[in-house]
Amino acid sequence: MIELTERPIDSQEVLSRVSSTQAGAVVLFLGTTREFTRGRQTLSLNYECYAEMAEKKLAELDATAHERWPLVATAIVHRVGHLGLGEASVAIAVSSAHREDAFEAGKWLIDTLKEVVPIWKQENWADGATEWVHPGIEPSPTKPPNEKAE
Numbered sequence: 001m002i003e004l005t006e007r008p009i010d011s012q013e014v015l016s017r018v019s020s021t022q023a024g025a026v027v028l029f030l031g032t033t034r035e036f037t038r039g040r041q042t043l044s045l046n047y048e049c050y051a052e053m054a055e056k057k058l059a060e061l062d063a064t065a066h067e068r069w070p071l072v073a074t075a076i077v078h079r080v081g082h083l084g085l086g087e088a089s090v091a092i093a094v095s096s097a098h099r100e101d102a103f104e105a106g107k108w109l110i111d112t113l114k115e116v117v118p119i120w121k122q123e124n125w126a127d128g129a130t131e132w133v134h135p136g137i138e139p140s141p142t143k144p145p146n147e148k149a150e
Contacts, residue, residue, distance in 0.1 A: 002059055006080055006081040011028060011088065014028065015028055017075040017093065018075050024097050031091075033085050041127075044083060046081065046122040047081060047119055047120065047121055048119070050118045054117050061076070069105040070097065072095040078119055120132060
């Protein structure tokens with residue numbers, strides 16, 4: 001299951017998509033909006049994506065995970081749009097016969113997703129600034145509307 005959605009992620013629904021009597025392990029990862037990042041207070045996040053390409057990349061990751069590990073099922077759901085504090089932005093669920101495979105595949109999926117899938121995150125800070133962030137790329141802050149650029 002691959003899904004991009006503007007709706008809140010239902011973790012029970014995601015788990016139900018990968019549950020099976022063939023699986024002795026089900027792992028769920030939820031990425032949530034935290035209040036502080038690198039010492040700065042976050043008010044909210046915005047996610048944007050190139051949907052067609054993001055879905056294609058997510059499907060490629062899903063297929064690769066199934067090739068690398070003996071998985072029963074996987075589910076990857078990513079939010080787009082505006083998210084408040086505590087809301088889940090991504091859910092990855094993996095089921096397999098054994099826990100080691102489920103944990104390894106789940107970790108690989110989230111780490112690789114953050115690197116290669118064209119989904120972009122904008123931090124909205126308490127001081128009024130905004131910043132587009134991506135793993136491995138230095139953030140580029142945007143001045144609050146009431147501050148003049150130098």
